[in-house]
Amino acid sequence: MTASLEPVDAILAKKDGRELTGEQIRGMIAGFTAGDVAPEQMSALLMAIVLRGMTRREIGDWTAAMIDSGITMDFSDLRRGGRRVPTVDKHSTGGVGDKITLPLTPLVASYGVAVPQLSGRGLGHTGGTLDKLECIPGWRAEVSVDAMRSQLGRVGAVICAATADLAPADRKLYALRDVTGTVASIPLIASSIMSKKIAEGTQSLVLDVKVGSGAFMKDMADARELAETMVALGADAGVRTSALLTDMATPLGRTAGNAVEVAESLEVLAGGGPADVVELTAALASEMLDASGMHDVDPLRNLANGKAMDTWRSMIEAQGGDPDAPLPAPRCTHEVIADRDGRLARLDALAVGQAAWLLGAGRSRPGQAVSATAGVVWHAAIGDQVRRGQPLLTLHTDDETRIEGALAALDGGVDVRVEPVSRPASRILDRVPAAG
Structure with a gap:
């Protein structure tokens, strides 16, 4: 490493609140990925970034350097039936009960669009798409690039794990951020997400940025800043990117696990x-x-007529899964009972997510096994009428000893009130349109 690229120079520059040069950023990312920059040096730089922030130009250079650390995929020549097929992907920043990728991917593909959905595994209280799909007997997450291309041509949809050589700098950096308290940084979060999505080679990208107690971003201002930063990074790379900001104060749907x-x-x-x-x-x-x-298309049409389900079945079968196989059932269940008549006024997303995690649905460290059957089912939505003695939630687990901890996590997170409770109007809080 040349004198101009000494790690300590970059660390001191950012510590003092100065901009890093493109050369410094590329040198630090490439050096850390190759093992030439020590973890303690990168840790110091990451902490300085958390405390001092990054300019828009620095974030772009950081993202580009992570993309350049590995391969990039290209599906621009993908064809089906002799015609070119556009590619589009979705990324969620993570929440509780966020199973949207599962119905969304085959639904969009059922309209003739290719959806190359590279997904991940859960960590902590947020679930992972791959962990969910691995509940289906025979289904495999690992798909080669050639097999992915073939499946996109035949089926139009694939949900799989990212290959190890796709933005490898991000994988190594995230592991370091996780153990050094440097995860909470909008520049680092935005570049982490967008480096992988841009390297994936999709032509368009839609972001689902969660806001609320069960999300990483707890307030709207931070969520909007993250969304706007990612939309701009996508535009810089030639990927048409837009974002929805969506509510994660309460868990999504009726299940988490x-x-x-x-x-x-x-x-x-x-x-x-x-x-x-x-x-x-x-x-x-x-x-x-x-x-x-494809403008003015009603997505509900292909849910009602079965075309989205047909694409789901083809997608699962293409990856070795049996779409007709029964899903695994828990050995133990426990009901949480309403202690009064009233309306459900509070169902805290973080509390539900932690309960599901403690029941075995999530992991506390990468690589740890998770339970297919563990999770939480709730039987009422905010504003619904409930009766004393009625089950509010059902806890699922294979290990009865986990129930006590899950109940403790839920304590204070569920509330039934006698007075009227308004129902949330919509999960959609705001939208950040694509640039241009």
């Missing part, structure tokens, strides 16, 4: 399901279809 969320997704694909899950699925599908040049 793995198999229980797959079951709920199947209800949506069959034309039913909870109203808020259907609303958000349709809103994101409209954004994705519009970005692909």
Whole structure:
């Protein structure tokens, strides 16, 4: 490493509140990925970024350097039936009960758009899409790039794990951020998400930025800043990017866990399901279809006529899964009972997410096994009438000893009140349009 790229120079520059040069950023990212920059040096720089922030130019350079650390995919020549097929993807910043990727991917693909959905695993109270799909017997998350291209051509949809050589700097950096208290930084979050999505090679991208207790971003101002930053990064890279800001004060749908969320997704694909899950699925599908040049399309049509379900079945089968196999069931269940008549006034997303995690649905460290059957089912939505003695929630687990901890996590997170309670109007709080 040359003198101009000494790690300590970059660390001191950011510590003093100065902009990093493009050369410094590229040198630090490439050096850390290759093992030439020590973890303690990168940790110091990350903490300085958390405290001092980054300019718009720095964030762009940081994102580009992470993309350049590995391969990039390109599906621009994808064809089906002799015609070019547009590609579009969705990314959610994570929440409780957020199973939207499962019905959304086949729904959008059922209109002739290709959806290359690279997804991840859960950590802590937020669930992972791959963990949910692995509840389906035979389904595999690992798909080669060639197999992914073939499946997109035949089926139009694939949900799979990202390959290890796609933005490898991000994987290494995130592991370091996780153990050094440097996760909470909008520049670092935005560049982490967008480096992977841009490297994935999709032509359009729709972001679902969650806001509330069960989300990483707790307030609207931070969520909007994150959304606007990511939309701009996408535009810089030539990826048409828009974002919806959506409510995560209460958990999404009626389930949080793995198999229980797959079951709920199947209800949506069959034309039913909870109203808020259907609303958000349709809103994101409209954004994705519009970005692909399909304007004024009603996404609900292919939920009602079965085409989205047909695409789901083809997608699951293409990855070795059996769409007709029964989902795993828990060995133990426990009901949380209403202690009074009234209306459900509070169902805190973070409390529900932590309960599901403690029941075995989530992991506390990467690589840890999760339970397919663990999770939480709630039987009322905010504003619904409940009766004393009626089950409010049902806890699912294979390990009865986990129930006590889950109940403790829910303490104070569920409230039934006698006075009137207004229902949330919509999950959609705001929209950040694509640039231009």
